[in-house]
Amino acid sequence: MLQMMKGLDPARYQPRSYIIADTDALSKEKAKMQETNFGSSADQYAIHRIPRARHVGQPWATVPWSLAKAVLQSATVFFRQMPDLYLGIKAIQIIYVESFARVHTLSLTGKILYYFADEFIVQWPQLSQRYKRAKYTGILI
Structure with a gap:
């Protein structure tokens, strides 16, 4: 973050x-x-x-x-x-970035927020292939 x-x-x-x-x-x-x-x-x-x-x-x-x-x-x-910006009742969007350490499966938090986040970002392409709503944008760190 x-x-x-x-x-x-x-x-x-x-x-x-x-x-x-x-x-x-x-x-x-x-x-x-x-x-x-x-x-x-x-x-x-x-x-x-x-x-x-x-x-x-x-x-x-x-x-x-x-x-x-x-x-x-x-x-x-x-x-x-x-807050005006929440990193995840002022038109807030939840953007979740899954941990870099999660290569093959989502964390417990990721599994929960997968269904609620407006954008769900992963840092490994394997996760975007496995989870259709996940967006792979490369490594963010």
């Missing part, structure tokens, strides 16, 4: 909000670095932390509860901010 944001005009899209997992310190630092590169002050962006929808190795039986908690907190941030 941060790579794709480099093409945006920071003056047009402000304030900016980042929604990251509460256990993801690296993404927080990368978002701060991105804003430093934009020359932003602290009032031009916010970093919101939410619980992860699913932890690696988490039992599947507990996923619905952790997912519901993450969705609820994300929705709260979303509706407070009402």
Whole structure:
């Protein structure tokens, strides 16, 4: 996401909000670095932390509860901010970019959003052949 944001005009899209997992310190630092590169002050962006929808190795039986908690907190941030651009009730389009690491099958998030996203982008041609709505645009990173 941060790579794709480099093409945006920071003056047009402000304030900016980042929604990251509460256990993801690296993404927080990368978002701060991105804003430093934009020359932003602290009032031009916010970093919101939410619980992860699913932890690696988490039992599947507990996923619905952790997912519901993450969705609820994300929705709260979303509706407070009402963004003009959402990277995925102002004529918003959901654009989903599947992970570069997903070569043969979609991630769980991809499998869910495949049916809801206005544009579904994959980074490997094999996935666009397997999933008809998926668009292969090359490697984005």
